[in-house]
Amino acid sequence: MTTMIDIAALAALLQEAAYEEIRPRFRNLGEGDVRMKTEAIDLVTEADEAAERHIRRGIEALMPDALFIGEEAFAADPPLLAKLADADLAVVVDPIDGTFNFAAGLTLFGVMLAVVSKGETVAGIIYDPIGNDWAICEKGSGAWLCRPDGSQEQMFMRPSGPLEQMIGIANTGFFDIDQRRTILSNLAQVRLFTSYRCAAHEYRLLGQGHMDFAMYNKLMPWDHLAGALMMEEAGGHVARFDGSPYRPSHVDGGLLIAADEEAWQELREKIFTV
Template identity: 50%
Template sequence: MTFSTADARTVAAILHDAAEQEILPRFRRLAAGAIRQKTSAEDLVTDADEAAEKVITAKLTKAFPGAVVIGEEAVSADETLLDRLDGAELAFVVDPVDGTKNFASGLTLFGVMAGVVVRGEAVGGVILDPIGGDWTIAVRGEGAWTETADGGRNDLKVAAAKPVDEMSGTASWSLLSEPLRSRVCANLAATRSAAGYRCAAHEYRMLAGGHSHFALYAKLTVWDHVAGWLIHQEAGGYSARFDGSAYQPAHRDGGLLCAPDQASWQALQAALFAGTEYAGA
């Protein structure tokens, strides 16, 4: 199965249409009861998430007959759907509203993501910014770029490598278990700065565009990472799980650390995980 740039643009158009139809009309207009908790007050779902996922799933299924489509909200209802990813000839993993907490709070930092997996390997990714009206695409072996509705294109390249104390980035640390959580948070002081935007879509776009040096993620939900991981890689970046092993879409744990190149990854990993079980990876 070959996934092409033309196929990626088809996916981008589907995400854009779903955002226009189901997400943007609800932004800052969510009715009472349209926001619900899943596992915690930080893990939300809205009517926009559910409606957009239904539209995206239907359109992907029509555009790519026989493909497996795995959406975040569908998995929330039936976790066994994740088993369909293993061995699928072509699969799409969809986050209909990444950054739901921001969306529900009326903040513009949210996105729509679709990762493409062929026989267990990430081969494509699309991240749509509904507010900006543009989308970032990666196709394995063909680079990463951002496109606009008027046909503009901006090729992406990660930031130049820097010493750890000059690196700025993002860290999603809240789901780390103790004592790793406290140690990593303390060690983040070794960097120049570390923020958290509650939105992997925009964090990965920043990384791939050279606007930040690193990203740390505690949780490996497949819809949050396949698209962004590939976009970062195709923009020249390097990433691995906390123990140094390569990331694969099938992984559910082990964390993820992204950096400009392998040498800077190793320096960052040594600084952030000093005094932990991952020291010396």
């Protein structure tokens, strides 16, 4: 990898934004601080916008040549996303992943950042403001859980087992109704499935060996670039539903993550037949 990335400085920036802009507003949002974007479950808060501004200022100082794409910047300027595929260097940020949970006072939210170089994700960070720790990956260097005391633990997806004993994440809300019925019926074959409405924590659970699979249909880069690279670095098999690699420019085609290719194929054939 030729792009020089100060991953420690980026991690510290996310922590700083969380401590200055996110945590003070957690369970402390005033009237008018929460607004609906596209529907009742798609929200933005003052904390999202303030944290993104904070992170953007930091990126401009740390990586002045990088294209900055934040979830809220995209909401204000949708054509911005088209620039990602051709950018020499880009930083993609979700200032609060799990805004619905955050607005409801639930602790399942995180801050996500991915670095993209010439159409390839090369680094990712998922920061937990409540636990005050980071899941960090750089391409070719593994995935690591980093704690504030400086200790680190390498992350690995757990080995796959039989389908009927698998537990995982299944986000079915963005399928049409007939596809959703089929998938929900097929999911009876696994032991347990859920959705935390927060990809940040879902990817961390996978990387720490607590889950067997995850499935997403809607792909926005701030939600999945960091996590997808993290799962690859944790030994998992990550691909779109047609088996093709997931790239930063993809916003559709679904995403399925499993411990290995054999488990991925079984899940694709028996569960996620869309």
